[in-house]
Amino acid sequence: xxIIIPKSFVMKLDIMQTIKDGVKYGLNNFLPLLFTVILYVxxxxxxxLNVGTTIGFxxxxxxxxxxxxxxxxxxxxxxxxxxxxxxxxxxxxxxxGTIAAAAFMLIPALIVGIAWxxxxxxxxxxxxxxxxxxQLSYDTTYGNKWRIFAxxxxxxxxxxxxxxxxxxxxTVGKILSAxxxxxxxxxxxxxxxxxxxxxxxxxxSILGVAPAPEAPAEA
Numbered sequence: 001x002x003i004i005i006p007k008s009f010v011m012k013l014d015i016m017q018t019i020k021d022g023v024k025y026g027l028n029n030f031l032p033l034l035f036t037v038i039l040y041v042x043x044x045x046x047x048x049l050n051v052g053t054t055i056g057f058x059x060x061x062x063x064x065x066x067x068x069x070x071x072x073x074x075x076x077x078x079x080x081x082x083x084x085x086x087x088x089x090x091x092x093x094x095x096x097g098t099i100a101a102a103a104f105m106l107i108p109a110l111i112v113g114i115a116w117x118x119x120x121x122x123x124x125x126x127x128x129x130x131x132x133x134x135q136l137s138y139d140t141t142y143g144n145k146w147r148i149f150a151x152x153x154x155x156x157x158x159x160x161x162x163x164x165x166x167x168x169x170x171t172v173g174k175i176l177s178a179x180x181x182x183x184x185x186x187x188x189x190x191x192x193x194x195x196x197x198x199x200x201x202x203x204x205s206i207l208g209v210a211p212a213p214e215a216p217a218e219a
Contacts, residue, residue, distance in 0.1 A: 013147040013198055019155050022191030025064065026183065032070035033186035036060055039072050052080040055087060055124065062125045064193025065200060090123050090130035097134075114145045118199050126203060140202040148195065155191055159184040 026033060036057070043053045056075030063070065094116050102109035115138045123133035141148060163184065167177035 011202060013144045015147055015150050018151050018194050019191060022194045023187050025194065026187035026190035029070055030183065030186050032072055033189055034182055036070060036072040037185050039075060051084065055080040058120055058124055061189060061193045061196060062121055064190055065197030086123065086130050090119060090133060093130060093134060094119060111145060114148050115141050118196060121196050122203055136203045136206065139206055140199040151191060151195065155188065
């Protein structure tokens with residue numbers, strides 16, 4: 001019997017292109033990204049409000065993948081508090097699954113964390129159940145887990161090295177290092193959004209959702 005493998009499962013994440021696109025987006029949208037990160041960090045310590053801002057922060061990343069304008073204040077939207085039961089259920093399942101995997105040492109826990117890393121985005125973006133979101137995340141990241149790890153590792157390594165080297169410059173080193181650290185935060189968020197865009201398209205293929213039509217070219 002001939003087994004047809006869906007094209008979505010063959011697609012591989014381009015490591016260097018993902019980093020490049022994330023850096024480009026992060027630099028071009030540095031101020032709104034920085035403002036979003038600052039608002040989130042400030043509010044993450046406030047009980048209950050931090051739930052809404054966390055969900056809002058996830059939605060910002062989803063919007064980055066679609067190249068949508070960033071509205072930092074949107075993390076305070078009342079819509080972020082909808083379906084909190086599903087949100088907490090999903091977070092609990094991910095936590096329990098990761099803890100169970102950790103019983104078999106670090107690597108299985110890391111693999112599970114990567115495999116389910118996009119579940120929360122699918123839950124918020126695709127309107128699927130927590131269990132379906134976990135399955136979508138596992139299916140779409142299949143064959144790409146080491147690539148996801150490589151993207152995050154290489155980006156963090158490069159930006160950390162630059163920050164450390166700038167910190168060695170006399171007098172202005174600490175200031176330059178601080179600036180790079182702020183850029184680092186914006187770029188990492190942007191890279192996450194770029195990766196989500198890739199896996200979101202794979203999820204649409206699995207769900208049978210037709211891709212959005214491209215905008216007509218200007219005359």
